[in-house]
Amino acid sequence: MLKTPKSLRLHIGVFGRRNVGKSSILNALVRQNVSIVSDVAGTTTDPVEKVMELKPIGPVVFIDTAGIDDIGALGCERVRKTMGVIDRTELAVLVTDEWLDYENRLLVEFKERNIAVVVAANKTDLRQTAELEERVSEVTDSVVSTNALEYIGIDALREAIIAATPAEFLENNYIIANLIEQGSMTIFVTPIDIEAPKGRLKMLQVHCLREILDKNANAIVCKETELEDVLNKLKQSPELVVCDSQVLHKVTCIVPDDVIVTTFSILMARFKSNFEVMSRGTKAIDSLQENDKVLILEACTHHPIGDDIGRVQIPELLKQYVGGELNIDVVAGRDLPDDISRYKVIIHCGGCVFNRKEMLSRVEKAKQAGVPITNYGMAISYLHGLFHRAMEPFAVSESVLK
Ligand SMILES: Nc1nc2c(ncn2[C@@H]2O[C@H](COP(=O)(O)OP(=O)(O)OP(=O)(O)O)[C@@H](O)[C@H]2O)c(=O)[nH]1
Ligand SMILES: [Mg+2]
Known part of the structure; x- marks a missing residue:
């Protein structure tokens, strides 16, 4: 880059x-x-x-x-x-x-x-x-x-x-460096599917890799299909595994229980947003009932393709969790719908293309409208029953995790 x-x-x-x-x-x-x-x-x-x-x-x-x-x-x-x-x-x-x-x-x-x-x-x-x-x-x-x-x-x-x-x-504002030790090993698991940017890695992954190198620590990057093989080849377990949200479930089935696993979008929530508010907002998923309105916000305006995480995967997981239909609006780009107070919960992407201020402004607007807000990684881990595990590396109060 x-x-x-x-x-x-x-x-x-x-x-x-x-x-x-x-x-x-x-x-x-x-x-x-x-x-x-x-x-x-x-x-x-x-x-x-x-x-x-x-x-x-x-x-x-x-x-x-x-x-x-x-x-x-x-x-x-x-x-x-x-x-x-x-x-x-x-x-x-x-x-x-x-x-x-x-x-x-x-x-x-x-x-x-x-x-x-x-x-x-x-x-x-x-x-x-x-x-x-x-x-x-x-x-x-x-x-x-x-x-x-x-x-x-x-x-x-x-x-x-x-x-x-x-x-x-x-001051130095880190995304991953303050989670790892010098000499430690992190594995990045990233699916190379049709949603992956052509010919390159996501900028967030490149940024994380650079921080790891600056810390004199190490990283391996692999696809979820190769993860088991990579783990078998290592003499000892990695200290940390960071994956894309959509493969979290698969990854946690492969990685031993004592290894910390989290997602890139959870790292983003900590780096660029109000982590505390978003962690608490995740629990609002439990209060969802059939036909409730849910707002999914995506920062990028890419053309939706395949099993798009915001348009297909999260809605399906939510409906399964609620056990019925939901009214889900997916809005991409900078503009928010006029009246966000109509929604029961807002689920935001990691926001890699937004700066911190813009993410915080959105969190603030959700707060003012009295609507709980969470993010893709937190919501997906919650819906899979993996919230506790994915939030483990971060200082989060017990009341949020329960
Ligand atoms: N005398 C003087 N003229 C200035 C100064 N700074 C800008 N101008 C002139 O003021 C006019 C407007 O300048 P712009 O920089 O286009 O002003 P702007 O605020 O961007 O204007 P809009 O884009 O129309 O909102 C131009 O004719 C400039 O040359 C200054 O310090 N002194
Ligand atoms: Mg001008």
């Missing part, structure tokens, strides 16, 4: 009203003309993304957005898209040339959602006084004066962004 996947990059969203200089600021920050600039209000319509390395943070993605004050039917649609970008924003650059109610509302939204904010008081060349900066300082402490046309204040803005970066992006 040549590049860090987008989902692992710090997401920096650039927000503000139309024409304040959002695209100019983004271009100046990345030193490239990636976003179109013009004096026509409403130039940026769809979010524009640019990935880059920002030392010392590392890989980031900047997202330019349409103005928050856009009007008309199309304008409303653009504002909706901009608000959607907030769901995946970890750090917001709020560009302004006059502090109005729009700015106030955006700031409140960021603060409520725990999103770090840096304000760029742009177009300094058009102002005689520091009135705007003083006004902003009353409501937030990170404000930088900029003139995007002449690149003035852009280095200071970059520094302010680095200073405001959430600690988890500066």
Whole structure:
């Protein structure tokens, strides 16, 4: 893999009203003309993304957005898209040339959602006084004066962004390394079926392999059909087996009981989501009754193929478990159905293509709607009676496991 996947990059969203200089600021920050600039209000319509390395943070993605004050039917649609970008924003650059109610509302939204904010008081060349900066300082402490046309204040803005970066992006945030010891052996079991990406491994698996190597530990990758053979060839049992959810049942039949077995999507729930909420949400499966509504959410929008896990496997397991029909909606991509409170439980995929913030935003929305949320790996292990085993490596309270 040549590049860090987008989902692992710090997401920096650039927000503000139309024409304040959002695209100019983004271009100046990345030193490239990636976003179109013009004096026509409403130039940026769809979010524009640019990935880059920002030392010392590392890989980031900047997202330019349409103005928050856009009007008309199309304008409303653009504002909706901009608000959607907030769901995946970890750090917001709020560009302004006059502090109005729009700015106030955006700031409140960021603060409520725990999103770090840096304000760029742009177009300094058009102002005689520091009135705007003083006004902003009353409501937030990170404000930088900029003139995007002449690149003035852009280095200071970059520094302010680095200073405001959430600690988890500066510290090491592991997916598997803190579950294994140096010198240990992990086996990855991954079916190479028609759903497997062509000619490569899933990025999550590559990421895990890299962490294992960094830890001076070892890994073997095999298909579920070869697992027994691989185990027979090893002189001692592996410390950990991680498999795709759809082969969990098969894998646990092969791997000795004293070996820890979990799934990639459970690792994802820990790495990218609210593990505690999702673990607790799993138990809601028990309360399902015939004809209840279940929402299955999938991050990728791939064309459904074969025994698709979200569309076929989980629904079948759920119906068997409940012993009757269920009303199951499967929704793929970024948009959530309007009223999620209609559902009895939400089952989410691992979310490899989402960043942590977007997953957490979804968990938060489920919480606000009062709907329990769980994830593919947890739900499948639960439905197979293997929840306890698949959750064993993680510190989960007994009340969740029972
Ligand atoms: N004088 C001055 N003009 C600026 C500055 N920054 C941007 N502009 C100008 O302001 C106009 C709007 O800039 P954009 O970067 O397109 O603004 P935007 O916020 O992305 O606008 P929309 O995409 O329409 O929402 C352009 O004519 C820019 O050249 C600045 O610091 N000073
Ligand atoms: Mg723009």
